[in-house]
Amino acid sequence: MTDLETRLEDRLRGMLPADADYASARHVVERGTNLSVRNGVVEPPAASHDEGVMFTVWRDGGIGYGATSDLTDAGLAAAVERASDWAQATAGRSVVDQTPLLHTVGDYETPVAESFDSMDLVDQIAILVRADAAMNVDDRIVDRGAAMLRYDVETLLITNGGGRVAQRIRQVFPDLHATANVGSNTQTRTYGRAAFGGQGGLEVMAEHGFADAPVRIGEEAVALLDAPNCPTGVMDLLLAPDQMVLQIHESIGHPLELDRILGDERNYAGTSFVTPDMFGTYQYGSELLNVTFDPTVAGEVASYGYDDDGTPAQRTYLIKSGILQRPMGGTISQARAGLNGVANSRASSWNRPPIDRMANLNVEAGEATVDELIAGIEHGVLMETNVSWSIDDSRNKFQFGCELGRMIENGEITGIVRNPNYRGISSTFWRNLTGVADDFTTMGTPNCGKGEPNQVIRVGHASPHCRFSAVQVFGGEA
Amino acid sequence: MSVDDARERFDDLVTWATGTLRGDEVLLASLRGENSDFVRFNHGAVRQAGSVQQQSLAIDLISGRNHAEGSVTLTGHPATDQVRVAVLLDDLRAQRAVLPEDPYLLFATDGSDSERSVLGELPAAADAVDAVSTGATGNDFVGIYAAGSTFEAFGSSMGQRNWFDATTFNLDWSLHLRGDKATKNAYAGTSWDEQAFRSKIDWSVRELVALGRPPKNLPPGGYRSYLAPAAMQEIMGMLSWGGFGLRAHETRQTPLLRMVTEGASFAPAVSIVEDIAGGVAPDFQRAGFQRPNTVQLITNGAFDSHLVSPRSAQEYGVATNGAEDYEYPLALAMSPGSLPAAGLLDALDTGLYIGNLWYLNFSDRTACRTTGMTRFGTFWVEGGEIVAPIEVLRFDDSAFNLLGDRLEGLTETAETILDSSTYEHRSMESLRLPGALVSEMTFTL
Numbered sequence: 001m002t003d004l005e006t007r008l009e010d011r012l013r014g015m016l017p018a019d020a021d022y023a024s025a026r027h028v029v030e031r032g033t034n035l036s037v038r039n040g041v042v043e044p045p046a047a048s049h050d051e052g053v054m055f056t057v058w059r060d061g062g063i064g065y066g067a068t069s070d071l072t073d074a075g076l077a078a079a080v081e082r083a084s085d086w087a088q089a090t091a092g093r094s095v096v097d098q099t100p101l102l103h104t105v106g107d108y109e110t111p112v113a114e115s116f117d118s119m120d121l122v123d124q125i126a127i128l129v130r131a132d133a134a135m136n137v138d139d140r141i142v143d144r145g146a147a148m149l150r151y152d153v154e155t156l157l158i159t160n161g162g163g164r165v166a167q168r169i170r171q172v173f174p175d176l177h178a179t180a181n182v183g184s185n186t187q188t189r190t191y192g193r194a195a196f197g198g199q200g201g202l203e204v205m206a207e208h209g210f211a212d213a214p215v216r217i218g219e220e221a222v223a224l225l226d227a228p229n230c231p232t233g234v235m236d237l238l239l240a241p242d243q244m245v246l247q248i249h250e251s252i253g254h255p256l257e258l259d260r261i262l263g264d265e266r267n268y269a270g271t272s273f274v275t276p277d278m279f280g281t282y283q284y285g286s287e288l289l290n291v292t293f294d295p296t297v298a299g300e301v302a303s304y305g306y307d308d309d310g311t312p313a314q315r316t317y318l319i320k321s322g323i324l325q326r327p328m329g330g331t332i333s334q335a336r337a338g339l340n341g342v343a344n345s346r347a348s349s350w351n352r353p354p355i356d357r358m359a360n361l362n363v364e365a366g367e368a369t370v371d372e373l374i375a376g377i378e379h380g381v382l383m384e385t386n387v388s389w390s391i392d393d394s395r396n397k398f399q400f401g402c403e404l405g406r407m408i409e410n411g412e413i414t415g416i417v418r419n420p421n422y423r424g425i426s427s428t429f430w431r432n433l434t435g436v437a438d439d440f441t442t443m444g445t446p447n448c449g450k451g452e453p454n455q456v457i458r459v460g461h462a463s464p465h466c467r468f469s470a471v472q473v474f475g476g477e478a
Numbered sequence: 479m480s481v482d483d484a485r486e487r488f489d490d491l492v493t494w495a496t497g498t499l500r501g502d503e504v505l506l507a508s509l510r511g512e513n514s515d516f517v518r519f520n521h522g523a524v525r526q527a528g529s530v531q532q533q534s535l536a537i538d539l540i541s542g543r544n545h546a547e548g549s550v551t552l553t554g555h556p557a558t559d560q561v562r563v564a565v566l567l568d569d570l571r572a573q574r575a576v577l578p579e580d581p582y583l584l585f586a587t588d589g590s591d592s593e594r595s596v597l598g599e600l601p602a603a604a605d606a607v608d609a610v611s612t613g614a615t616g617n618d619f620v621g622i623y624a625a626g627s628t629f630e631a632f633g634s635s636m637g638q639r640n641w642f643d644a645t646t647f648n649l650d651w652s653l654h655l656r657g658d659k660a661t662k663n664a665y666a667g668t669s670w671d672e673q674a675f676r677s678k679i680d681w682s683v684r685e686l687v688a689l690g691r692p693p694k695n696l697p698p699g700g701y702r703s704y705l706a707p708a709a710m711q712e713i714m715g716m717l718s719w720g721g722f723g724l725r726a727h728e729t730r731q732t733p734l735l736r737m738v739t740e741g742a743s744f745a746p747a748v749s750i751v752e753d754i755a756g757g758v759a760p761d762f763q764r765a766g767f768q769r770p771n772t773v774q775l776i777t778n779g780a781f782d783s784h785l786v787s788p789r790s791a792q793e794y795g796v797a798t799n800g801a802e803d804y805e806y807p808l809a810l811a812m813s814p815g816s817l818p819a820a821g822l823l824d825a826l827d828t829g830l831y832i833g834n835l836w837y838l839n840f841s842d843r844t845a846c847r848t849t850g851m852t853r854f855g856t857f858w859v860e861g862g863e864i865v866a867p868i869e870v871l872r873f874d875d876s877a878f879n880l881l882g883d884r885l886e887g888l889t890e891t892a893e894t895i896l897d898s899s900t901y902e903h904r905s906m907e908s909l910r911l912p913g914a915l916v917s918e919m920t921f922t923l
Contacts, residue, residue, distance in 0.1 A: 042578050044538070047548040047569060049562070052532060065528030069551040070479065072558070075531075082529040089604040090524045093611055122576050143729035181730035184739045186844045188731070264520045266660065267620040267652045270836075351530045351902075390839040392851040392870050394658050397923050399849045399872060401841055419842055423872070423923050452622035452650075453516045453530075453900035476842030477876070 009156060011073065012053065015080050016160040020087075022058040022099040023160040026308060027051075028153065028350035035121075036147035037128040040136075045121070052350035057083040058099040062091030067351045100335040101309050103161030108305025110170040111298060114202040116150065124148065127205070134214035135178040138222045142186075143179040146214070148172065148205070149194075149446065151458070157310050165306045171458060172204040173197035173446050176214055180221040187224035187418060189217045189403055192242040193385055195443040197458075198299045207299070208441075220404060223416060230405050230420035230475030236380030236434075237422055237471040238373055241441040243402050244463035246386040248363055249445065251426035252284075252291055253459070255395035256318055257450075258329025258341055259356040269450045270393025273427055274327070276337060282324040285430030290364040291319040293328055293342045294462075301444025301460035302359035306343065309354055313343035318361075322431070329356050348455035355451050360444075360460035366436025373435040373467045375411040381473055382406040382413065383420050391426075399423040419476030435467035479554045481627050481643045484511055484533060487554060491535070492633035494556075495563050500571075505635040506538040506585055508764045511552075512903050514626035515603045519651070522614040524607065529626075532903070535563065536764065539570040543579035546570040584788035584798065586766030589638045596758060598645030598668030600625050609672060610649065613679045617686070620660075621651025628904050630760045642760035644668075644906060649675070650898040652854060653682045659693065659867055661685040662708065662834055662854035666896040685855055694858045694866040700918040702829030704822060705880075706855075707893040707911040712835040714750075714810055714909060716848050717877060719840075722752070722775045723805025724784035728794055733846040734781060736878065743779040744881040747888055749813040750776040752785060757809025757908040758896065762800070763788075769800035775807070779882075811910040815888025822889065824862040825915055830871075831857045831864065832919075841874050849874040849922075872923035880916050888912040 012025040032048040053076060054067040064086020066079035091097075116124070131146035150172050157165040176191035196208040205211075239247060255272040259265060274282075295303050295313040306312055311331050318325055329337060330345025333356050345354040374382070388401030405420030406413045444460040479487075488509045495505055511533035518525040536549040548566045552559045601609065606623055613619075625647035632640040648666040663682045665675050705713065720726035721734045736742035754761050755771035762768055765788045774782040785805040791798035817825055833855030841849045852871045857864045876882075889912040899905040 041581060044545050044547045044580060044583075045573055045577070047546075047566075047573075049548070049550040049566070050534070051551050054528075056528075063524075063527070065526070067528065067530045067532070069532045069534070070553045070555065072553055072555045075553060075555070079529075079531070085604070086527045086529070089607055090527050093524050093607070095520055095523045095525045120576075121573060125577075143731065179729055179731055184736055184844060186730045186735060262520070263618075263620060263654075264518070264525055266520075266654055267622065267650065267662075271658060351532055353526050353528060355526075388839045388841060388843075388849075390837045390849050390851065390872075392658075392872070393836055393853055394870070397851065397870065397872050399839075399841065399874070399923070401839075421841055425923075449901065452518050453624060453904075456901055477845035477847055 008071065009158065011076065013158050015076055016158065017057060017080065017084060018160055020057045020059045020160060022101050024056045025158045026054045026350060027156045030349060031152045033150045034147065035125060035128060036145060037125065037132040038145040039143065040132060042125055042129065050349060053079065054350050054353065055080045055083040057087045059084065059087045060091045061094060061097035062087040062089065063094055064090060065353050096332055096336055100331050102311065103159045103163030104306060104310035104312065105164050106306055106312065107166040109168045110199045112170060112201040116201050119202060131176055131214045135176065135218035137215060137218035138180065140180045140182055140222055140225060141178055141218055142181045145177050147175040157308065159310065163310055165310045167304060167306065169199065169304060170201065171197060171199050171301060174205050174210050176217050178218045178221040180225050182225050185225055187221050189221040190385060191217060192443065193387065194446055195242045195245045197301050197444050197446060198442060199301060199303055200299050224404060224418045227416045227418045230381065230417040230473065232474040234470055235473050236377045237468045237473060238377065238380060238382040238408065239466050240382065240384040241443060241463045241465060242385045243383050244363065244466055245443050245445060245461040246389050246400060248361055248461050248463060249358065250389060250391045251395060251398055251429065253358040253361045255426060256327050257356045258327040258333040258337055258339065261327060262333060262336055265450065268452050270395065273394045273396045276339060278324050279326055279339060283322055283431065284319050284324045285322045286433040287322045288366060288433050288436045289319055289322045289430055290317065292316065292362050292364060293318055293344065294360045294362055297360050297362065297442060297462060300360045300442040300462060301458055303460065304359065307345045307354065308347045309345040311343035311345065316342050328358060330354065346457055348457045352451070352453060352455045357450065357457050358448065358459040360462065362462040363464065363466065365438050365440040365464045368435055368437050370437045370439055370465045373437055373465060374408055374413065376435060377408045378410060380408045381417065381420060382408060388421065396426050398426060417475065420473065421475065422471050422473045424471055429468065432469045433466060434469045437464040439464045479531065481629055484629055485631065485641055487556060488631050488633065489639060490556065491559055491563065494560055495567065496635040498564065498567065499635055502541055504540040506766060507633045508536045509631040510534050510903060512626060512628040514624060514904055517607055517623040519610065519614065520620050522611065522617060522619040527607070537566060537570065539567060539574060540583065540585065541574060543583050544574045544577055545580060545583055546573040546577065582789045582792040584765065584792040586638065587636065589766040589768065591639045592762060593641040594761065596644035596646065596668060600645060600647050601670045606670065609675065613675060617683065618654040619651055620654060621649065623647065623649045624900055624904055628906060632762050632764065632766055634766055638766055640762040644758055648896055648898045653686050655686055655689050658870060659689045660854055661689060664898060688857065688864055689867045691866045693869050695869045696858065696871060698922050700920050702826065703916050703919040704826045704831050705914045705916065706833050707895065707913050709832045709835045710911045710914055711895055711909055712838050712850060713877060713880065714812070714911060716838050716840065718807050718810060722785045722807060724786045724790045724794060724796070725805060727784060733840060733843050735844045737781045742878055744776060745883065745885040746778045747815050747885060748776055748779050748881050751811050752807045753809045753811040753910065756811060756910065759808035759906045763802050767798055767800040773799050808907050812892065812912060814890055814892040814912040817887040817889045817915060819889060819891060823859055826859050827862055828860045830868070831859050845876055846878050847874065847876045871921045873919055874922045875920040880919060884917045886915045886917055888914055
């Protein structure tokens with residue numbers, strides 16, 4: 001560490017303008033590691049070190065930020081000045097003019113059972129080499145790969161009112177893919193399409209059976225080549241947890257983001273069919289639907305103690321017994337809307353300001369077994385692992401596709417189908433939820449995009465298998 | 479830090495790092511940075527406003543066929559940055575020592591120096607806020623003003639240096655009437671012209687008037703349609719997702735697979751080129767290779783050439799044409815046709831005028847079948863006259879249909895679209911696209 005990097009916290013605190021209505025410095029260091037093996041070739045490891053500071057200043061009804069990777073005294077001072085200039089330039093013309101933000105003190109760190117530091121690089125790569133090789137089950141496998149993406153993110157938030165929140169989050173996203181081809185028929189199977197990530201260390205690799213998955217993934221990719229196209233029709237639909245991730249994300253998560261409801265995202269990510277008057281009364285789903293915002297779930301991707309505004313995070317029901325309870329909106333959005341929300345004001349890094357995001361958004365477990373849900377289907381399909389997602393800008397008309405379908409006839413799985421897709425409308429789809437299993441599985445996604453300027457953030461989702469009735473199902477081209 | 483200072487310090491840093499190399503080590507260094515202002519608007523007021531100054535240096539440390547890659551943010555302070563780079567080099571050296579040889583390693587060993595600056599004269603940030611706020615008066619204005627300088631550079635221990643910088647602005651906005659009824663527009667370039675901005679706002683306001691008519695709720699089915707350039711941008715975005723890259727073709731994951739396996743083609747009117755010379759992206763890439771002025775991707779409806787990264791070139795035994803690893807076009811241009819803009823609605827006659835599409839994805843990738851939604855400024859047209867806005871519709875159709883036998887024509891002018899994307903940094907991608915008239919587009923929901 002150089003002299004310039006010593007006493008950074010003291011230097012940041014000393015630069016916060018004392019006369020501002022509110023001021024903060026958010027320092028973020030993100031270290032990333034990407035290991036991958038493709039078709040038997042170890043690809044060059046990629047390590048990243050991303051570090052910078054964002055100053056935010058609220059003064060006289062204006063708000064501004066200045067972010068910089070220049071951590072010299074001069075660089076930091078210039079960033080504070082830019083934040084102050086923006087506060088002055090926006091005074092009297094901002095969407096919000098008084099800060100509701102708090103000066104919180106606290107800390108949080110991801111519990112790690114088995115650190116990656118306990119395994120050297122050669123052994124980590126060996127895991128991927130073995131996984132990659134194991135997927136090569138057939139000559140029709142034309143592409144395969146195993147990868148492991150890790151993030152170690154340290155955030156320090158300091159405010160001019162004595163606030164100090166320090167957090168360290170460590171996330172792991174293992175990934176596998178096998179692609180099989182014959183002629184114009186190409187089929188790919190993955191390890192949950194990166195959904196089987198989590199917080200922690202090496203234990204995340206084992207949580208969803210990474211070691212045993214490669215052979216199955218290779219065999220299923222090949223089997224899909226000979227499988228019939230998914231049939232077209234209205235039928236029961238059973239979604240596996242690694243498709244529920246997407247279903248929750250797109251048709252519950254985004255519509256409940258309060259900044260969308262307030263209109264902030266209308267030029268980019270879109271608006272929401274949900275309106276402020278719906279909270280407390282709207283029947284979002286059947287009475288089997290219980291959805292929580294829960295940053296307290298151990299090991300889930302987006303667990304944390306505080307959001308990036310310093311608001312303490314806690315488990316909160318967003319939908320209870322099918323009834324909409326509250327939106328996902330941070331402290332600023334809550335003040336704008338006059339609604340209760342949650343601690344979800346998050347930034348993708350030091351160079352972007354916090355906005356309302358998902359964190360851990362979970363469908364709570366039911367009481368049925370997966371077998372019982374299958375047994376209750378006379379004619380339907382089980383879909384696994386998202387491959388395609390599209391939804392309108394109000395988050396209502398959706399169409400999603402999966403890697404693999406399993407036909408269900410008279411309560412039993414009868415075989416696999418390829419190119420399974422389904423479409424529906426959010427506001428009616430969840431009311432057709434007819435069964436929730438007891439196999440609560442924690443997952444997430446590393447790629448949720450939103451915001452202007454754009455931000456990609458990592459979010460968590462947990463869900464059991466869920467069954468829906470009367471869904472429009474269809475396949476691909478013949 | 480000024481762009482000139484950033485360039486000088488990058489050069490010094492690569493020279494310094496070269497001096498620390500051991501044995502036969504080779505260093506490839508890529509810089510990406512920006513000094514940007516971002517102002518976000520909602521309801522015509524400012525939601526968030528601020529500035530971002532950032533620089534990140536990516537390094538590939540090579541010895542023989544062994545190498546490891548890493549990146550680090552730079553402060554701009556030479557002593558601190560030298561320490562950071564030294565730490566990174568030590569890490570990469572340690573990794574490289576235990577890694578097997580990489581058979582697909584390829585980098586430029588005789589590349590030439592280059593420099594390109596896209597100069598701009600931008601208003602002071604506060605003045606831009608004044609101009610936008612004034613222009614937004616009386617309207618529900620939502621959007622983002624992004625402006626400033628961006629720069630990219632390549633340097634190697636073999637002495638090669640390449641530099642690119644651009645000073646640009648991009649105001650991307652929508653005016654909203656009610657619910658999802660809104661009109662979309664953008665004003666981007668290198669120098670702010672108040673009159674040009676005003677005329678674009680005026681166009682948005684006029685379209686808003688048309689959006690005020692009672693919306694038409696169309697049932698699913700096939701409709702004759704005109705896709706405006708902004709809608710074509712979404713279609714091209716999907717084609718670009720594996721459509722032109724060599725690796726996607728070789729691994730049979732390309733959405734244009736039927737061109738490879740069955741000789742399928744688009745209509746003869748469709749020609750698509752990667753037009754680096756006509757775009758605003760750098761003409762060099764991270765392994766030091768130059769990008770040619772153009773790469774012909776689709777010629778008269780038939781597949782022509784791939785985008786080939788150095789890694790794919792080595793894997794598949796062909797020459798690289800300077801694509802990055804993801805083999806995605808950075809300056810895609812589609813040849814215009816002969817449809818005059820003035821007679822566009824007459825040519826459409828009765829059908830859909832689609833201003834924008836939204837959230838596209840493949841419903842059957844290998845068939846190039848794509849689904850997505852209508853959005854912003856989409857109208858029902860009868861007898862060559864706009865009748866009503868529509869409630870949003872979902873389409874599900876193959877580009878082999880829309881750009882194939884159902885393509886009736888392309889507009890005689892192509893519109894330049896500067897990508898407004900700001901993920902991690904401001905995008906330097908662009909497109910030049912005509913509008914397309916199709917005899918039928920399939921809508922499903």
